[in-house]
Amino acid sequence: MIEVANLTKRYAGFAAVDNISFKVDKGEIVGFLGKNGAGKSTTMKMLSCFFPPTWGSARVAGFDCVTDSMEVRQRIGYMPERVPLYEDMRVEEYLDYRARLRGVPRRARSSAVNEVISTIGLKDMRRKLIGSLSKGYRQRTGLAEAIVHKPELLILDEPTAGLDPGQIRQVREVIKELGKRTTLLLSTHILSEVEITATRILLIHKGRIVANGSPGSLVGGAQSSRRFRAEIRGPVAMIEAMLKGLPGLKGLSVAPGEEWSVFTIDSDLEQDLRADVAKFVVDNGWDLRELSEEKRTLEDLFVQITTTDEVAPPGAPAPVSTPVAPAPEAPPAEPLKEWPEGGATS
Amino acid sequence: MAGRRGDLVTNLPALTKREFTANFYSPMAYVIATFYLLFAGLSFYILLRDQRDANAMRSLLTFLGFIHTIFIPMVTMRLISEERKSGTLEMLVTAPVSDTEIAISKFLGATLFTALMIAPTTLFTWVLTRINGRPDIGMIQASYVGLMLLSMSYIALGLFISSLTANQIVAAILTFVTLFTFYFLVGFLTGSAESLPFHEKIPWPDILNYMHFGAHLQSFGKGLVDSRDVVYFASVISLGIFLTIKSLESRRWR
Numbered sequence: 277m278i279e280v281a282n283l284t285k286r287y288a289g290f291a292a293v294d295n296i297s298f299k300v301d302k303g304e305i306v307g308f309l310g311k312n313g314a315g316k317s318t319t320m321k322m323l324s325c326f327f328p329p330t331w332g333s334a335r336v337a338g339f340d341c342v343t344d345s346m347e348v349r350q351r352i353g354y355m356p357e358r359v360p361l362y363e364d365m366r367v368e369e370y371l372d373y374r375a376r377l378r379g380v381p382r383r384a385r386s387s388a389v390n391e392v393i394s395t396i397g398l399k400d401m402r403r404k405l406i407g408s409l410s411k412g413y414r415q416r417t418g419l420a421e422a423i424v425h426k427p428e429l430l431i432l433d434e435p436t437a438g439l440d441p442g443q444i445r446q447v448r449e450v451i452k453e454l455g456k457r458t459t460l461l462l463s464t465h466i467l468s469e470v471e472i473t474a475t476r477i478l479l480i481h482k483g484r485i486v487a488n489g490s491p492g493s494l495v496g497g498a499q500s501s502r503r504f505r506a507e508i509r510g511p512v513a514m515i516e517a518m519l520k521g522l523p524g525l526k527g528l529s530v531a532p533g534e535e536w537s538v539f540t541i542d543s544d545l546e547q548d549l550r551a552d553v554a555k556f557v558v559d560n561g562w563d564l565r566e567l568s569e570e571k572r573t574l575e576d577l578f579v580q581i582t583t584t585d586e587v588a589p590p591g592a593p594a595p596v597s598t599p600v601a602p603a604p605e606a607p608p609a610e611p612l613k614e615w616p617e618g619g620a621t622s
Numbered sequence: 623m624a625g626r627r628g629d630l631v632t633n634l635p636a637l638t639k640r641e642f643t644a645n646f647y648s649p650m651a652y653v654i655a656t657f658y659l660l661f662a663g664l665s666f667y668i669l670l671r672d673q674r675d676a677n678a679m680r681s682l683l684t685f686l687g688f689i690h691t692i693f694i695p696m697v698t699m700r701l702i703s704e705e706r707k708s709g710t711l712e713m714l715v716t717a718p719v720s721d722t723e724i725a726i727s728k729f730l731g732a733t734l735f736t737a738l739m740i741a742p743t744t745l746f747t748w749v750l751t752r753i754n755g756r757p758d759i760g761m762i763q764a765s766y767v768g769l770m771l772l773s774m775s776y777i778a779l780g781l782f783i784s785s786l787t788a789n790q791i792v793a794a795i796l797t798f799v800t801l802f803t804f805y806f807l808v809g810f811l812t813g814s815a816e817s818l819p820f821h822e823k824i825p826w827p828d829i830l831n832y833m834h835f836g837a838h839l840q841s842f843g844k845g846l847v848d849s850r851d852v853v854y855f856a857s858v859i860s861l862g863i864f865l866t867i868k869s870l871e872s873r874r875w876r
Contacts, residue, residue, distance in 0.1 A: 324716045327873050349718040360709030362640075364647030376636045377717045421713075 277302045277429055277459040278323065282332035285318050285483075292318040294483035295332065300476075302428075305455040307470030307491075308463035309578065310480035316463040317357055319480070320433050323461070324354040337428055350379060353422030353458075357433040359414055363407030367398055367417055370406060371424050378425035388424055396420040396450060412443035419450060423458070430454060432462040436469060448473060467574045471495075477574075479581060486581050495574050501526055503570040504541045506553050510562030512537050518556055522549055536565055633719045634727055641731025645697075654696050655739050662686060666746050676758035679747060680843045683765040686743070687772045687839060691805050694773060695797035697735060698780025699790045701728045702866070706788040715870065725781065725866040729859075732777045737770065761845035768842025771855035772835060776801055778862025785869040801835075808834045 278300040285293040293315040300306050308316045322329050323336060325345040333340060339347040362370055371389045380388050393402055396416045401409060406417060415435065422430055435451060436444045444466075452473055454460060464470055470477050471491045479487035479494075487494055508515055512532045519528055519539060524547035531538040543549050550567050557564045645651040665685055669678045705711040714724060744766075750757045780797040787793050811818065812830040831837045838851040 321712075326712055326716050346718050346720075349716060352716075354713075354716050356709060356712050358709045360711075360713050362644070362710060363708070364644065373636065373640055374713075374717070377633060377719055379632070379718060 277304070277337060278461065279335040280319075280323075280332070281334075283319065283322060283334055284330050284332045285315075285322060285327075286330040291330075291483050293322070293329070296480070296483070296485050297332075298478055298485060298488060300459060300461060302459055305460045305462070305473055305475045307474030307477045308461060308480060309465065309467070309470055309477055310463070311465060314480045315483040316480055317433050318483075320354070320431050320461070320463060321356075324352060324431055325349050350425075351428045353425065353427035353430045355418045355422045355432045355435060357437060359418035361406045361414060361417055361421070363405070365406055366402070367404055367406060367409070367420075368393065368402040370417065371420055374421045375424045380425050388426075392420045392424045395423075395453070397446075412439055412446065415439060415443070415447055416450065419447070419454070423454060427458060429459045429461065432460070434463055434465070436464065436466060444469075467578055471574055479578065481581055487577065491574060494577055501542050502545060502547065502549075504543070504549055504553070504568065505570055506539045506541065506557075506567045507536045507565040508539060508557055508562055509536050509565070510557070510560065514560075515539065515557075515562065518560070519553070522552055523547065524549070540570075633723050634730075637719065637723055637727030638730045638734075641701075641727050642734045644731065645735045648700075650696070650700075651735070654693060658689075658693050658739055659742055661689060662743050662746075665689075666743075666749075670753075674750075675754050676750070676761045679750060679757065679762045680765050682743070682746065683762075683769045684839060684843060686740070687769055687835075688805060690769075690773050690776055691798060691801040693739075694736065694776035695780055695794040695801065697732050697739075698777055698784050698797060699794035700784070701732060701781050702785040702870075703788055703790045703793045706785075707790075715873070721867050721870040724870060725863050728866075729774075729778060729781055729863055732781065733774055736773050736777065740766075740769065740773070758845065761843075764842045764845045764847050767847055768839050768851070771842075771852065771859075772839060775835070775855050775858040775862070778859040778866075780862075782862045782865040782869060785866050804833065804835050809836055 278298075280299070281297050283293055283296050284291060296315075296319065308319070310316050321327055323334050323341060325341050325348050328342045333342070335341065336348045337351050339351070341348050365373065368389060371392060372385060375385050375388055376382075393399055396419055398413065398416055398420055401413050401417075404413075406414065409417065419432070419435065422432070432451070436447050439447060448469060451460070451462065455473060462470075462473070474491060476490055477487065477494055478485055512530060515537070516528065516530055516539075519525070519541060522541070522543070524544040525541065526544060527540075527542035529540045531540075541549055541553070548569075550569070554564060554567060662682070666678065666682050669681050669685075673681060702711065705714060715721065747757065747759070747762055776797075779800055780793075783797045783800065784790075784793040787796075808830050812827050812834065818824075818826045832854070838854045841848040841851055
């Protein structure tokens with residue numbers, strides 16, 4: 277449904293989108309994940325034919341977004357981040373107008389509008405001025421507009437941005453329903469959202485795709501190592517030396533405190549070092565206050581990848597295929613290598 | 623801009639309808655129209671003291687042509703600026719409509735609104751008929767054609783300027799300055815062509831006179847619809863619309 281090859285958008289001096297390539301098959305729900313300014317919206321604007329790429333190509337349903345822009349525009353539904361709507365129109369009137377622009381034939385129009393109003397849950401609002409709608413209903417109106425012509429591809433740029441938790445749940449339900457009918461590309465920086473709705477995640481950072489896979493595989497990738505956290509009172513240097521001798525240890529970092537020091541221990545997936553650590557501490561007569569395993573989530577992956585550049589020393593090549601980033605407050609004793617090459621692409 | 627065949631026919635009515643009706647959703651339109659008609663009525667009243675035939679209408683319409691340099695910018699300022707600011711322009715240009723259709727529909731929407739704003743002044747002709755008996759209707763009709771062509775030129779230029787900025791006030795002021803320049807400054811320079819550079823080699827008066835809006839209105843005031851003047855206004859209108867299309871397209875190379 278979408279084929280993007282070497283897509284690049286350069287503005288004076290920097291690349292908002294830097295040579296990205298990906299494919300989306302029919303029926304997929306792809307979550308576009310990244311920080312603000314990572315290039316999500318720029319990519320979506322190129323796919324929706326708002327502006328063309330600097331170079332590279334984007335194709336939707338086999339049509340090029342630049343040379344066959346009209347064909348592409350007829351096949352997509354697009355909701356920009358700010359959900360721009362004509363405030364002075366009524367919901368029904370607006371949907372009818374947009375359906376007309378989208379080429380829905382006159383006879384089919386009122387039924388198409390009615391259908392979309394009931395699907396999205398706008399029945400009570402159909403005669404309301406868009407300008408008087410709450411944020412949640414505005415968002416729904418935007419969604420209704422995007423699907424009124426039954427597009428093959430739906431592009432939603434941060435559909436839940438600025439909504440309250442209740443509205444987010446509602447909009448998310450609507451999106452899930454829509455995902456059953458069309459191919460869907462949605463961007464967000466809310467991780468739980470893609471974990472719930474998306475079948476695949478494209479993680480974009482600084483204009484590049486840094487991870488591409490199903491939520492399960494990405495989180496699974498995150499769990500290729502285990503991380504434990506121990507708070508121990510005792511001589512830091514000695515404890516560190518002892519911990520380094522643990523079997524299957526992959527990384528160790530210390531945040532020394534006045535009394536209690538926090539040790540972050542990374543190990544192989546097979547190893548559960550907690551018993552060993554407890555034994556060590558007790559044997560040496562130190563004190564143990566906390567010993568726990570940190571469960572990795574998509575959020576860790578996200579934070580880890582997207583904070584890379586802030587932490588990496590200047591001049592260091594930005595890790596792309598195997599992002600390695602220490603937690604800011606606890607520099608690792610040795611480089612961590614959590615993310616397998618398979619789970620991430622450059 | 624790559625258009626399908628028949629595009630212009632399919633989308634233009636819908637777009638134009640939207641552009642036209644959008645005028646009435648804001649109180650601005652009513653304020654503008656009210657002030658405009660008050661102004662026109664007052665002017666006509668004053669003109670009637672000296673002239674009690676078709677000349678009163680001609681003077682009125684010529685005067686309105688000047689007044690339009692203030693009123694038209696208020697009509698055109700929101701055309702694209704507002705959509706740029708609110709982001710609806712993105713919705714518009716990502717819909718399967720061409721930039722040409724967008725520009726033309728916005729032009730037509732504003733033209734229809736202006737025509738509607740001018741329309742009540744035709745009542746003045748009826749007043750004249752009551753007073754004078756037989757005013758020169760042909761002369762009045764030609765004056766209206768001239769006023770409409772002039773207004774459409776203003777609209778086309780205003781539309782283009784509105785496409786350059788997201789700020790409506792900036793658009794209005796720039797449009798006013800541009801129109802005022804064409805209406806007055808060019809005429810003023812014609813009078814003092816001797817002081818312009820290279821005036822020995824370049825026929826400034828001819829050039830300036832050709833550029834001058836007012837010069838092209840004169841024959842309409844005499845009851846003539848001269849094709850040269852129609853061509854002039856048509857050129858200005860086309861230029862304004864063409865520049866608007868290019869300005870809309872410019873997002874593609876920025």
